[in-house]
Amino acid sequence: KAGVTQTPRYLIKTRGQQVTLSCSPISGHRSVSWYQQTPGQGLQFLFEYFSETQRNKGNFPGRFSGRQFSNSRSEMNVSTLELGDSALYLCASSLGAGGTDTQYFGPGTRLTVL
Amino acid sequence: DAKTTQPPSMDCAEGRAANLPCNHSTISGNEYVYWYRQIHSQGPQYIIHGLKNNETNEMASLIITEDRKSSTLILPHATLRDTAVYYCIVRVALYNFNKFYFGSGTKLNVKP
Numbered sequence: 001k002a003g004v005t006q007t008p009r010y011l012i013k014t015r016g017q018q019v020t021l022s023c024s025p026i027s028g029h030r031s032v033s034w035y036q037q038t039p040g041q042g043l044q045f046l047f048e049y050f051s052e053t054q055r056n057k058g059n060f061p062g063r064f065s066g067r068q069f070s071n072s073r074s075e076m077n078v079s080t081l082e083l084g085d086s087a088l089y090l091c092a093s094s095l096g097a098g099g100t101d102t103q104y105f106g107p108g109t110r111l112t113v114l
Numbered sequence: 115d116a117k118t119t120q121p122p123s124m125d126c127a128e129g130r131a132a133n134l135p136c137n138h139s140t141i142s143g144n145e146y147v148y149w150y151r152q153i154h155s156q157g158p159q160y161i162i163h164g165l166k167n168n169e170t171n172e173m174a175s176l177i178i179t180e181d182r183k184s185s186t187l188i189l190p191h192a193t194l195r196d197t198a199v200y201y202c203i204v205r206v207a208l209y210n211f212n213k214f215y216f217g218s219g220t221k222l223n224v225k226p
Contacts, residue, residue: 058213105158
């Protein structure tokens with residue numbers, strides 16, 4: 001079974017621009033979660049989507065948003081990019097049943113903001 | 115979710131068992147212990163999880179103390195490819211609650 005895929009793998013943007021990242025979950029998985037990883041803050045939870053609805057949200061500003069499509073693929077958008085948004089963005093998919101649902105991570109998208 | 119405490123780094127000789135400790139003294143009854151590892155700038159990889167009984171799979175063993183306030187991940191025969199940051203996470207097992215809080219992790223250095 002194919003794993004979680006993320007596109008693009010690397011991205012360079014300038015301040016003020018916006019960016020969209022894509023995540024395709026493992027087949028059959030209905031939940032997609034997004035995380036930001038920086039050297040200073042570590043891995044931080046952004047939000048989770050399940051059945052096209054945001055189900056859980058972390059503590060990030062409204063510039064960070066996402067959506068999920070009917071095929072469970074998800075996109076994450078960051079508007080008005082700041083230098084501090086440079087990070088590895090990871091998505092993880094799971095069945096979505098909650099409980100002891102295990103999350104499986106993709107390889108990440110490395111975003112650099114200049 | 116309960117917070118976890120892990121040593122920032124550990125060394126292990128290749129071929130020997132690596133024992134990675136985790137303290138989660140405020141864990142509550144419905145929280146599971148999960149372990150993931152991250153090899154340099156790749157996505158975290160699931161290793162194992164448990165509630166109160168010891169667990170074993172093809173990658174590792176998880177030993178949870180009787181009071182559940184701490185646990186140990188055991189890699190029985192560490193190889194150089196096991197060099198990674200290992201994260202211990204406690205996570206409430208509730209329907210529709212699906213977020214993980216990652217701490218700082220332990221950097222395991224496996225040496226030849």
